[in-house]
Amino acid sequence: MAGYELVVRGGMVAAGGGVRRCDVGVRGGRIAAVGEELPVEGARIVEADGLLVLPGGVDTHCHIEEPQSDGSIHEESFTTASHSAFAGGTTTLVCFTPQFKGGGILEQHRANRERAARGMIDHSFHQVITDPTPAVMDTELPQVVADGVASLKAFLTYDPLHLTDAEFLRVLLAARRHGLMVHVHCENHDAIHWRQQALLAAGMTAPKYHAWARPPVVEREATHRAIALAELVDQPVQVFHVSCAEVAEEIAHAQARGLKVWGETCPQYLVLTAEDMDRPGFEGAKFICSPAPRQAGEHEGTWEMLRRGTLSVVSSDHCGFSFGGDRGKARNGRDASFDAIPNGIPGLAARLPILFSEGVSKGRIDLARFVALTATEPARIAGLSHRKGAIAPGLDADLVLWDPAKEVTLTNALMQHAIDYTPYEGLAVKGWPVMTIARGEVAMEQGRMLAPPGSGRWLPRDASETARPLGRLPDGFEAAPPLP
Ligand code: URP
Ligand code: ZN
Ligand code: ZN
Numbered sequence: 001m002a003g004y005e006l007v008v009r010g011g012m013v014a015a016g017g018g019v020r021r022c023d024v025g026v027r028g029g030r031i032a033a034v035g036e037e038l039p040v041e042g043a044r045i046v047e048a049d050g051l052l053v054l055p056g057g058v059d060t061h062c063h064i065e066e067p068q069s070d071g072s073i074h075e076e077s078f079t080t081a082s083h084s085a086f087a088g089g090t091t092t093l094v095c096f097t098p099q100f101k102g103g104g105i106l107e108q109h110r111a112n113r114e115r116a117a118r119g120m121i122d123h124s125f126h127q128v129i130t131d132p133t134p135a136v137m138d139t140e141l142p143q144v145v146a147d148g149v150a151s152l153k154a155f156l157t158y159d160p161l162h163l164t165d166a167e168f169l170r171v172l173l174a175a176r177r178h179g180l181m182v183h184v185h186c187e188n189h190d191a192i193h194w195r196q197q198a199l200l201a202a203g204m205t206a207p208k209y210h211a212w213a214r215p216p217v218v219e220r221e222a223t224h225r226a227i228a229l230a231e232l233v234d235q236p237v238q239v240f241h242v243s244c245a246e247v248a249e250e251i252a253h254a255q256a257r258g259l260k261v262w263g264e265t266c267p268q269y270l271v272l273t274a275e276d277m278d279r280p281g282f283e284g285a286k287f288i289c290s291p292a293p294r295q296a297g298e299h300e301g302t303w304e305m306l307r308r309g310t311l312s313v314v315s316s317d318h319c320g321f322s323f324g325g326d327r328g329k330a331r332n333g334r335d336a337s338f339d340a341i342p343n344g345i346p347g348l349a350a351r352l353p354i355l356f357s358e359g360v361s362k363g364r365i366d367l368a369r370f371v372a373l374t375a376t377e378p379a380r381i382a383g384l385s386h387r388k389g390a391i392a393p394g395l396d397a398d399l400v401l402w403d404p405a406k407e408v409t410l411t412n413a414l415m416q417h418a419i420d421y422t423p424y425e426g427l428a429v430k431g432w433p434v435m436t437i438a439r440g441e442v443a444m445e446q447g448r449m450l451a452p453p454g455s456g457r458w459l460p461r462d463a464s465e466t467a468r469p470l471g472r473l474p475d476g477f478e479a480a481p482p483l484p
Pocket of ligand 1: 063185241288289290291317319343344345
């Protein structure tokens, strides 16, 4: 038998739902063996004594180098995002291809592939649909799907991205036809708009009023509605960035009825609070994202939903806006009203350290749950589990050597992103990635990038088991066109 090209020796390997001291042998960029005392002749040996060996993180919700409707583009490129992802132990990204109302998706998809090919990290895309015209859904979407896109993203809020219920139904039906997963941003657009106008009219314009404009009830209502419409057409969905337990309850009810509904949350809903948006000066703008961070008292409820499995994925929702600069949070001035501040915060590199520290180190979740939430489940829901998300023979050798005892205070420099701040500045974490291996090559060691530009690979995805409908329609009636 041929030897291994790389052997990661003597670490505590998280595999098969457990953790045991053993070696990982790599051949041809894939995991060839997980076992004790693997032969090392001719192999590069990486000593992992005292370290955890984890599957590389899979982040299925990050906004990288995304063109915006105002003609600008996110500051974070696929190259800088690769640095940041590897620095935080993530080896796979699923990002977004935009659609602008009145525009198509095919050219956007091709351009996105070109941009992503310059980076060092393996990647796939969700296709955003903001305007489900027949030309887009019947002509362009099949071509994008044929190129390996297996998921759609729908926004139920934001000007100018949001869909009406009729448009959302079109997206769900198209997804069902092609076997795609649908990911949804759930907030009630009209309710938010009404509250925004009322707050602004009352002179309540500071960053903290972002949270007042979109309290949990608008997220809960839209989550209920999205799930109900998905049930109507028998289409699996994942609810993105669930901010608190009262919203997750909607998902729990759907799951209890046997529906294929999954929930994702993000570190910002586990450690940031609405009070952060009330920091002095314009500092609160650094924490503006949607849904808004909630009260500190909500965090434990969200952890409980992660333990129960109601929420099965923790993503970053990384969003490339700096604080300063002409594309940053303060682009409209340091006295801009909350509705004129770009939504979204950076968190690519912070995702795994925060979840490990707040979760595993503090005893809220065990290591197996950490691995499931950050790698195995996101890979499974994305239809990538044949390559990513676990340590098992045949899968890509994406590995993170993790020092569970290392104590680090988060700083912006450690994030290695293109953004000029981190909302987690000063947060103390216990547990840190010391080496990231991507497809059998050491991509980052002690924070130093070793992977060359252009080494990231496109991950074509097929229709997956997770996206397959249940075969359960009201009255058994398969609604055919005309679409609403
Ligand atoms: O505020 C956020 N989350 N911005 C990113 C876009 C989105 O809603 O996912
Ligand atoms: Zn969103
Ligand atoms: Zn997002």
